Amino acid sequence: MPLLEKEFLKRLERLEIAARKVRRGVRRGERISRRRGSSVEFADHRQYSVGDDLRFLDWSVYARLDRLMVKLFHDEEDLAVHLLVDTSRSMDYGEPTKLLYALRVAAAIGYVALAGQCRVRPALLRAPDRIESPGYLRGMGSAERLLGFLERAGAEGPNGLRDGLRRLASEVRPKGVVVLVSDLMDRDGVDAALSALARNPGDLFAVQVLDPFETDPGIEGEFRLVDSEDGSRAEVSVTPEVLAAYRRRCGAYLAAVDGACRRRGIRRLETTTAVPFEKLVLEVLRTRGLLR
Amino acid sequence: MSFLAPGFLWLMALSGPIVLLYFFRQRQEERVVPTNFLWAQAIQDTRTAAVLRKFLRSLLLLLQLAFLALAVLALAGATATLWSSGSARLVVAVLDRSASMGIADGEGGRTRLAAAKEALGNAVEGLREGDRMMLVAVDERPEVLVPFTGEKDRLRRAAAAVEVRDLGTDLSEAVVLLRSQVTAAAGRALEVIVLSDGAFEDPGVLEGAEVSFVPFGSAADNEGITALRVDRGAGGGASLFVSAESFGAKPLSRTVSLRRVEGDRLIDAREAAAPPGGQAVLFFPLESVEPGPLEVRLEGSDPFAADDRAWCVFRSEAPRRYAVYGKGNRWIRDLSTFRPGLEGPPEPLATSDALRKAGPVDLVVYDGEVPPDPPPSRAAIYIRCVPPGGPVRAAGTVEFPPVLDWSRTHPVTRHAEFSDLLVVEALRLEGLPPASVLVDSPRGPLLALHKTQEQTALYIPFELDRSNFPLRLAFPLVMANALDHFFSESRPGDEEDLLRSGEPLERVLPVGGVLEVTPPKGTRVSVTAGPTGRAAFRDTFHAGIYRLKSPAGPGAAAASLLRRGESAIAPRPRFEAGGVKHEARPEAVRANVLLRDPLLLIGLAILSIEWLLWVRRR
Numbered sequence: 001m002p003l004l005e006k007e008f009l010k011r012l013e014r015l016e017i018a019a020r021k022v023r024r025g026v027r028r029g030e031r032i033s034r035r036r037g038s039s040v041e042f043a044d045h046r047q048y049s050v051g052d053d054l055r056f057l058d059w060s061v062y063a064r065l066d067r068l069m070v071k072l073f074h075d076e077e078d079l080a081v082h083l084l085v086d087t088s089r090s091m092d093y094g095e096p097t098k099l100l101y102a103l104r105v106a107a108a109i110g111y112v113a114l115a116g117q118c119r120v121r122p123a124l125l126r127a128p129d130r131i132e133s134p135g136y137l138r139g140m141g142s143a144e145r146l147l148g149f150l151e152r153a154g155a156e157g158p159n160g161l162r163d164g165l166r167r168l169a170s171e172v173r174p175k176g177v178v179v180l181v182s183d184l185m186d187r188d189g190v191d192a193a194l195s196a197l198a199r200n201p202g203d204l205f206a207v208q209v210l211d212p213f214e215t216d217p218g219i220e221g222e223f224r225l226v227d228s229e230d231g232s233r234a235e236v237s238v239t240p241e242v243l244a245a246y247r248r249r250c251g252a253y254l255a256a257v258d259g260a261c262r263r264r265g266i267r268r269l270e271t272t273t274a275v276p277f278e279k280l281v282l283e284v285l286r287t288r289g290l291l292r
Numbered sequence: 293m294s295f296l297a298p299g300f301l302w303l304m305a306l307s308g309p310i311v312l313l314y315f316f317r318q319r320q321e322e323r324v325v326p327t328n329f330l331w332a333q334a335i336q337d338t339r340t341a342a343v344l345r346k347f348l349r350s351l352l353l354l355l356q357l358a359f360l361a362l363a364v365l366a367l368a369g370a371t372a373t374l375w376s377s378g379s380a381r382l383v384v385a386v387l388d389r390s391a392s393m394g395i396a397d398g399e400g401g402r403t404r405l406a407a408a409k410e411a412l413g414n415a416v417e418g419l420r421e422g423d424r425m426m427l428v429a430v431d432e433r434p435e436v437l438v439p440f441t442g443e444k445d446r447l448r449r450a451a452a453a454v455e456v457r458d459l460g461t462d463l464s465e466a467v468v469l470l471r472s473q474v475t476a477a478a479g480r481a482l483e484v485i486v487l488s489d490g491a492f493e494d495p496g497v498l499e500g501a502e503v504s505f506v507p508f509g510s511a512a513d514n515e516g517i518t519a520l521r522v523d524r525g526a527g528g529g530a531s532l533f534v535s536a537e538s539f540g541a542k543p544l545s546r547t548v549s550l551r552r553v554e555g556d557r558l559i560d561a562r563e564a565a566a567p568p569g570g571q572a573v574l575f576f577p578l579e580s581v582e583p584g585p586l587e588v589r590l591e592g593s594d595p596f597a598a599d600d601r602a603w604c605v606f607r608s609e610a611p612r613r614y615a616v617y618g619k620g621n622r623w624i625r626d627l628s629t630f631r632p633g634l635e636g637p638p639e640p641l642a643t644s645d646a647l648r649k650a651g652p653v654d655l656v657v658y659d660g661e662v663p664p665d666p667p668p669s670r671a672a673i674y675i676r677c678v679p680p681g682g683p684v685r686a687a688g689t690v691e692f693p694p695v696l697d698w699s700r701t702h703p704v705t706r707h708a709e710f711s712d713l714l715v716v717e718a719l720r721l722e723g724l725p726p727a728s729v730l731v732d733s734p735r736g737p738l739l740a741l742h743k744t745q746e747q748t749a750l751y752i753p754f755e756l757d758r759s760n761f762p763l764r765l766a767f768p769l770v771m772a773n774a775l776d777h778f779f780s781e782s783r784p785g786d787e788e789d790l791l792r793s794g795e796p797l798e799r800v801l802p803v804g805g806v807l808e809v810t811p812p813k814g815t816r817v818s819v820t821a822g823p824t825g826r827a828a829f830r831d832t833f834h835a836g837i838y839r840l841k842s843p844a845g846p847g848a849a850a851a852s853l854l855r856r857g858e859s860a861i862a863p864r865p866r867f868e869a870g871g872v873k874h875e876a877r878p879e880a881v882r883a884n885v886l887l888r889d890p891l892l893l894i895g896l897a898i899l900s901i902e903w904l905l906w907v908r909r910r
Contacts, residue, residue, distance in 0.1 A: 214326060219323075246331060253330060
């Protein structure tokens with residue numbers, strides 16, 4: 001089954017990436033750069049100075065104000081969009097799995113980016129610090145590659161978020177938009193991982209995908225809970241008291257993740273696999289400023 | 293806590309299956325979760341509550357285990373120690389194993405000894421760390437079975453091995469032993485627990501010890517054979533003297549039968565009748581009875597069977613032989629006039645050769661002279677002479693020695709009067725021990741009986757014709773008594789007719805000869821004759837016929853209880869020691885309380901609670 005339906009892809013083509021920080025690209029794209037350039041979109045005037053291209057003198061202003069002003073235009077640049085997907089075994093949980101949900105989110109954002117002539121670099125974060133990526137993709141012709149790459153991704157290994165992001169920050173140092181899709185669940189905390197993410201200069205997004213069970217388990221009885229990542233077992237007598245304590249702990253953890261993201265300028269979006277994927281992309285991501 | 297039946301404690305192993313079943317029943321579901329660290333934190337947050345919750349959830353299991361534990365403890369006969377004394381104790385347990393302790397008048401037909409052993413077991417169980425107990429078994433003598441120890445197993449084993457012996461009870465030697473232990477205790481309090489039916493005489497004062505008397509037994513009325521004797525008449529005839537007595541409030545009216553042991557053949561039977569507390573005396577003539585082991589039986593039954601039977605081994609007596617050496621006198625010519633059945637030459641023997649040719653004799657009367665090499669004889673009468681080289685010497689003569697005093701209780705002078713004895717002249721005898729003098733004068737003994745290992749000798753230091761002794765009634769009495777005294781003793785090779793149990797069984801054998809004894813209870817024992825030629829078997833603790841085998845051929849010996857003190861079986865509520873009364877204190881050995889009933893009650897309560905919980909949870 002494909003990650004995204006064709007009908008949905010058509011709807012995505014009407015969206016574009018909304019980057020707060022516009023970064024210089026390597027190719028001309030559809031993005032309007034703050035660099036004043038040679039595109040047709042007027043940006044501003046400035047006083048003429050010797051050496052300026054006379055073609056950009058605004059003669060109408062000169063006629064009205066008797067002053068030589070040069071017309072400035074936005075330069076159009078391509079935008080790099082980095083899609084980082086956490087593929088640890090903890091993501092392989094739920095129905096649908098968090099990983100599938102995360103891959104669909106990444107696929108949707110990537111598709112929107114390709115449609116907007118952005119360079120898209122999908123990457124799977126594997127433990128310990130391995131990054132699987134097909135490299136930069138550009139143009140709608142790469143959409144199939146993007147989707148195919150993401151469709152083949154499977155969950156494996158423990159959480160490699162921190163080391164993967166550190167390696168990414170040191171080797172790639174991505175600019176543009178960086179979107180991390182993960183459950184951000186780590187018994188050692190995600191501060192280190194978020195710090196590594198924050199070392200990147202681009203617009204930083206963290207889409208935290210959780211399973212409803214994680215926020216509200218709704219179970220009661222005798223359980224031996226096996227950690228999907230390290231296989232450790234916890235024998236738990238789940239009672240209303242324990243359940244309430246779990247909810248408190250979970251809420252506190254998510255609040256801590258949120259605080260850590262805020263401190264590092266990372267826009268965090270929390271969702272669960274219970275939220276319809278289309279609604280997430282078409283509504284939530286737009287309202288949260290990642291898409292428009 | 294201790295246990296009467298610790299074997300049941302193995303049932304505690306059932307707790308394993310119960311716990312396993314409980315946990316299998318819990319069905320713990322295994323579930324894979326993305327990560328469980330938040331759960332671990334939640335558990336940590338609720339740890340205190342979780343402990344309580346686990347406890348409550350495991351309440352059923354705990355109740356089941358508690359019930360199992362209580363049931364097992366009850367089955368194992370758990371007992372609790374109630375001793376409250378603070379310091380370590382020194383306890384001497386005196387366990388009576390006399391014949392009367394074999395009376396089965398206890399609960400469920402238990403013997404007094406069995407009940408005493410159980411009580412002793414309680415006392416042993418009641419010992420705490422640091423306590424020491426000595427176990428002394430007592431019948432007519434004490435025997436220390438276990439010296440002071442805290443090893444309960446050792447005490448238990450020793451107590452279990454104690455068996456009833458057909459003996460009486462005499463605590464006097466035990467009291468001497470206990471006195472030494474009081475001294476050895478060096479200031480520590482010594483507790484003495486006497487476990488007995490109390491059938492014993494005052495053993496003497498016992499100071500410095502806390503004495504507890506724990507009595508056993510309930511039966512009081514009994515009849516028993518208290519005396520048995522083979523009386524051999526002067527003419528060689530024999531009869532069996534039997535005394536049967538009634539002890540208690542019932543008159544004696546029972547048949548006494550005489551039986552041959554081989555084949556249990558009835559020989560004779562007589563009726564014995566006596567008022568309560570009275571005695572019946574019976575005689576069974578033995579003239580027509582063939583020699584061999586005989587049994588006298590008090591027919592019928594009473595609580596104490598051990599005194600209803602008595603045994604003897606009847607033997608035909610070989611005639612006793614005598615000789616008179618010397619010139620002879622008219623008064624001592626034929627000794628058979630004093631004691632029928634004696635055989636001897638009609639005339640006195642004037643020379644030592646004639647004396648030797650007369651063959652072995654039991655008695656020689658030396659009248660006025662003794663040959664230099666007198667033949668060996670078990671008995672002798674020396675009339676105005678002394679044996680050469682012996683301890684008794686003649687130191688001159690004395691004239692008209694007056695009679696100072698005489699023994700009125702000695703068998704030889706019994707019933708004889710010597711106040712009018714006149715002696716013209718007598719030898720002055722020296723070397724006689726004072727106890728051997730029967731008639732004394734200020735100038736020396738006038739009649740003496742001296743016993744040595746080899747010979748029993750009667751000394752008459754004066755010539756009969758020069759005294760009025762033969763004319764006095766005392767003369768035939770002394771002669772008859774002396775002959776009875778001589779011949780009542782067994783000769784070498786003679787065998788006793790009967791023994792009281794506990795008396796040594798002796799036989800004369802060649803030096804190094806082996807006597808094999810098969811007791812009525814037990815296995816054959818070999819006894820070797822020592823340098824004196826005597827083989828003695830001392831463990832005649834049981835009444836009955838002892839089968840013997842010696843180089844001379846097979847034989848038998850008989851031992852019987854014959855103790856009035858034991859036949860008086862009524863348990864005593866107290867006993868006196870040196871005039872101090874020791875009342876019965878059964879609580880002295882009730883140190884442990886059986887917990888079975890309270891344990892079962894608690895167990896039932898637990899079952900009820902569990903049932904209620906189970907119903908509520910359903």
